[in-house]
Amino acid sequence: MLFLYFLVFLLFLVVILLPRKSNEILSSKLALPRAETRPKEKISIEHLPEELLSNILSRLPSKELQKCKFVCKSWFHIIKDPHFVTNYYVVYNNHIVTNHDLFVIGRPFPSSKKTFISLLSCNSNDNITNKNKEHVPSKVLNPPCEYNSDHEYWTEIMGPCNGIYFLEGKPNLMMNPSLGQFKALPESHFATPFGGNSLMDYTGFGFDPKTNDYKVVVIKDLWIREKGEEHLGWWRTELYSLNSNSWRKLDAVLPLPIEIWSSSRVYTLVNNCCHWLGYVEDELGKRKDVVLAFDMVNETFRKIHVPRVRDSREESSATLVPRDESARIGVVVHPVRANEKSYDVWVMKDYWNQDSWVKVYSVGPVQVISTLVGICGRDQFLWKNNNEELVMYEAESGKVKCLQVFGKNDSLRAARYMESILSLHRGNEFSRQCVSIDWVHDR
Secondary structure, three states, X not given: OHHHHHHHHHHHHHHHHHHHHHHHHHHHHHOOOHHHOOOOOOOOHHHOOHHHHHHHHOOOOHXXXXXXXXXXHHHHHHHHOXXXXXXXXXXXXXXXXXXXXXXXXXXXXXXXXOOEEEEEOOOOOOOEXXXXXXXXXXXXXXXXXXXXXXXXXXXXXEEEEOOEEEEEEEOOEEEEOOOOEEEEOOOOOOOOOOOEEEEEEEEEEEEEOOOOEEEEEEEEEEEEEEOOEEEEEEEEEEEEEOOOOEEEEOOOOOOOOOEEEEOOOOOOEEOOEEEEEEEEEOOOOOEEEEEEEEEOOOOEEEEEEOOOXXXXXXXXXXXXXXXXXXXXXXXXXXXXXXXXXXXEEEEEOOOOOOOOEEEEXXXXXXXXXXXXXXXXXXXXXXXXXXXXXXXEEEOOOOOEEEEEEEOOOOOOEEEEOOOOOOOOOOHHHHHHHEEEOEEEEOO
């Protein structure tokens, strides 16, 4: 409600005070008698310039903005305009919001798969250590009852992509937490061939600006079982489209030979391409890191070679990350075993030139970090410490903040929370499948 009062106050200044003030200044400069001044012209809200209204409305949080749609028809059309929706995402998150809130998933109980989804209000200017913990304000998602059980769980966060998030798990789902929209994806109807077995699925999520569509791509690592033994089989790729709310097989061919280490813990969407860290073997059987990219627009794969950033997988861990406002890809490398860890940050300066990799800096040693689980801002890294607690580390200042969120069995994942008024609704059929969700304060 405070934001609505703020909005009314701004409009009051524009409509009432500014015209009055301008008349007073004009009268004083011209030194005209009061009797000769013209009557004041009143300006109604409906006749304010659209650019001015758009600028004021774009400063409101998404929930308050949704209420403004019902003030008058002109406001409704402004807020629903696709250009305003896109501009709001950029302006509000990059120029209005000063603190970076976090979107977090985790399983706090070791004996349960039930996943809690939280929003953390983080002020990165606070320096909180293990000895001086303060309360970190948060809200917990209250999902629909059919998704609030031990049988429903999620393992990875992908996003934000224009404020939309994809949660990989059971079930796979898209959501816009700003609008409280929660959409479970349908199951793929493509069966595994007879005698085949899908050992691993590698998932990517992104946006196709050409068709205004949000897509989920799944690479299936299929193996063949013969005589009780599993033999290397083939890859199969499937793609989900939000516009059609359906899956289809992709004819896109992977740039073989390649193997994928795993899905990235950190969402890395750059130039409308999602990415996975993989490897190839040379003539001597030695593994070399590579990056597999999938273009959401052209629906094609690309293999990107990575320089030698680590000696071995057993000694060092490598994680893909987005860099420079998601304009480039990077790799964070740190030791697997060490009480105090230093880490290196590598960046491919030119996204279309795989020979442009450089090491931009090294950080550490830092005692609290263990496993990288997210990125928030340019140099704010989200780590899991040895107590399985979420920790924010600022590389530039060296500040550490313990966020008092725990996740057992390596279940913590985190991403920056971004406000968005982009709706997941696509037609009447989808509207019936999109469930509303609420956030409740944890304390």
